[in-house]
Every structure is written in C-alpha cells, then in structure tokens.
Amino acid sequence: MSEPTVERLFDEFARAYLRGESPDVPAYLERAGSGRDDLGELIDRFLQAVPAQPATEEEIVLMQSRLEQEPPLLVLRRRRGLSRAAVVDALVSTLGLDRKKRDKVAGYYHELEIGLLDPKPVSAKVWTALGEFLQANVRLLAGLRPPPLGVAKPHYRRADRDLGALYSIEEVRTFVFDTKIESVFSPVPAEPPPVRDEIDELFTGVS
Amino acid sequence: MHDARDAEDQRLLEAGEHSALVESYYGVIIRRCQAKVRYGDPIDVAHDVVVRLLAELKRGRRYRVPFRVVVHQVIGWKINEHFAGAKLREVELEEWMHEASTDGTAPLEELLAGQGFEALLEGLTELERQVVTLRYNDDLDFGEIAERLGKEPNAVHQIHYRALAKLRRSAA
Numbered sequence A: 001m002s003e004p005t006v007e008r009l010f011d012e013f014a015r016a017y018l019r020g021e022s023p024d025v026p027a028y029l030e031r032a033g034s035g036r037d038d039l040g041e042l043i044d045r046f047l048q049a050v051p052a053q054p055a056t057e058e059e060i061v062l063m064q065s066r067l068e069q070e071p072p073l074l075v076l077r078r079r080r081g082l083s084r085a086a087v088v089d090a091l092v093s094t095l096g097l098d099r100k101k102r103d104k105v106a107g108y109y110h111e112l113e114i115g116l117l118d119p120k121p122v123s124a125k126v127w128t129a130l131g132e133f134l135q136a137n138v139r140l141l142a143g144l145r146p147p148p149l150g151v152a153k154p155h156y157r158r159a160d161r162d163l164g165a166l167y168s169i170e171e172v173r174t175f176v177f178d179t180k181i182e183s184v185f186s187p188v189p190a191e192p193p194p195v196r197d198e199i200d201e202l203f204t205g206v207s
Numbered sequence B: 001m002h003d004a005r006d007a008e009d010q011r012l013l014e015a016g017e018h019s020a021l022v023e024s025y026y027g028v029i030i031r032r033c034q035a036k037v038r039y040g041d042p043i044d045v046a047h048d049v050v051v052r053l054l055a056e057l058k059r060g061r062r063y064r065v066p067f068r069v070v071v072h073q074v075i076g077w078k079i080n081e082h083f084a085g086a087k088l089r090e091v092e093l094e095e096w097m098h099e100a101s102t103d104g105t106a107p108l109e110e111l112l113a114g115q116g117f118e119a120l121l122e123g124l125t126e127l128e129r130q131v132v133t134l135r136y137n138d139d140l141d142f143g144e145i146a147e148r149l150g151k152e153p154n155a156v157h158q159i160h161y162r163a164l165a166k167l168r169r170s171a172a
Helices: A006-018 A025-031 A032-049 A055-070 A074-081 A084-094 A100-114 A124-134 A138-143 A169-176 A182-183 A198-205 B004-015 B018-023 B024-036 B040-058 B067-085 B095-104 B108-113 B117-121 B126-136 B142-149 B153-170
Strands: A155-157 A166-168
Touching: A006 A032, A006 B126, A006 B153, A025 A032, A025 B024, A025 B095, A032 B024, A032 B117, A032 B153, A055 A074, A055 B024, A055 B040, A055 B108, A074 A084, A074 A100, A074 A138, A084 A124, A084 A138, A100 A198, A124 A138, A124 A198, A138 B018, B004 B018, B004 B067, B018 B040, B024 B067, B040 B067, B117 B126, B126 B142, B142 B153
Parallel strands: none
Antiparallel strands: A155 A166
C-alpha cells in the first residue's frame, strides 16, 4: 500500500484538531513514512497559527508527572483526590473479585501505580475499570512511566554475554531481583511456581 | 481568531493563576515538540518549555504581546536548543521583545503577525489563501468552499492541494 500523502495527512490532522479532537502527532508522523519531517513542519506551523486547544486530562497528568517526578497514575489519583484504598476497592467491586483477595489486588495496583509492574500484559478489564473510576485513559498513562529521578535512562553492560548488548535499568532490575538464586547457582531444580489465580491473570496476563 | 483565547489568558495572568495558564497550553506544547523533535524524548523538551514559562511568570513579568506569543517563542527556543544539543544562552523575553520592537527588522506588529493565522498563508496566492482560510479558519468542507468561491469542488481540491504543497516546500 502506498504512503498517504503529506497533504492528505495534514488536512486530516488539522480538521481533527479544529473539531476539538486530540489527534496523535506521533501516529500521524508514523503514517507519513518518508514524508514525516515535512508533515512535522506543516503541523508545527499550523499549531502556531491556530488557537491552542485546551489540554486533555492525559496531557496535564503527563506533564505534571514530569514536573513532580512522580509516576503518572499516582499524579492522576491525587488529582482526583482519591486514596489508593478507594481505587483498590473500586477495582475489586467492578471486576467482581473475591474481597478476601483485596490485599493481593492492592499489591498489584500499588506496583502498577508506581511503575514497577509492566503495563503491557495487564488485562483490558483492569484498564476499563480504572478508566471509568479515574476518568482518564489510564492505560496510556501507565505506559508513559517517566525515567527514574529525571535523569537520562541509565544502561548497563552485562559482561557475561554479548559485550555490545545494552540493558535498561528495568532489565537489570528484573535480572537482579526476579532471578531466583537457586536457578543460577544450584543444580537443584527450582520449586514449582505457585498456582496462578484470576488476579494474577488480570495483572500479569493469561498464563 | 485568537481573541477569546487571548482574553482568557489575560484574565488568568491578572488573577495570578500561572499554573492554570501554563497548564492550558500543555497540549500545544507537547504536540509542537512531538512534531519537531525527531531524536530523543519530545516530552523532555516540552518539560523544559513548561519549566521556563513557569519561571518567567514567577518573576512577575508583564508582556506587551499576548501570552500565546510568549509560549510559541519559548517552544521555538527550546526546540532549537534540543537540535543544538546544548543549552543556548537564555534570551530574556524582555530583551527579545525590546529587540523586536526597536531594531526595525521585526516590529512588534510583524512579530504578532508571524504568530497568527497569517503566518500559515505566507507565500500563497490570493485564491490559495482564501481556500486555506476557509478550510482551516472557518472549518468548511470542500463543497462549502466551492460554493462560497463560485468554483467546482474539484478545482477547490486542486487549489487546496497546491497550497499545502507550497507550504510544505516552504516549511522544508
């Protein structure tokens, strides 16, 4: 399929913007293929020429999270004036989960909120429930975890394998904290993993 | 076109609601940075823009231009800084406005025109200007534009395409 023309994409973007929608600039640039720089220039000129649309809730949360060096979901919850317990209760109730397992849900939500839980495998049901309760695109915000402490994302080399390979801090963290010692040093087979329940599946994907 | 927005900005400025004022520009700041920053994280550049604007407002500055002009100027500076790969000398907004109004090369009116819808029409013929204005200022579809200008819709399509191609070339 041929690339859409820069002119057509620009027109689509501009009309959506004027209608008060929030067209996604990176997605348009992606669609422009080799014309991405030209489209970027046109969009930039257009945005300087027309009145600025009010910022979306997601844009406000994203920027506040950068300014405050806090994870976006935490910033969003605080903007709503909600306690973490209230969000967890809403999750348990909306998803129809066993109240006896509330602590487990609270643990997962806490990890999700502070950016320790990978949001990719989290179930759509969780995002829908959170979105309804927090009134924002929570999935989008959870995927925009800022780099820790506002510094450039550090990378570490792992010397035991490919010297050229770079590992992000998340990969190092996963390797250091999630790798069972016995699986590295002991010939004894690791214990069988605990039985996964519905909550594990909701937050870490179907096994 | 900008009057309502400028009036609201002025109200927020006078009320000292600086955070709300800058916050209302987050969307356009993020989008302009996303459009222009090709390497690295555009949100980092957007963050620098917001920090600079908040610092400006904290100093209690009064502007002789609408606040949106200040916003777009700071976005431009920060994007240039990003491309330069280094922190450029921080131009004081007052210094910039003074230069703009007294050195004869860019009077304040010209500066304002450079930030408005007119800037989008630079280099276009009268007919192309009309089509672009009706499309992006008055938000009309091609049929309505054709009717307004007494032309065939196909002809309007072609004029529109030609105008955008010109803008694209001049922007590049």
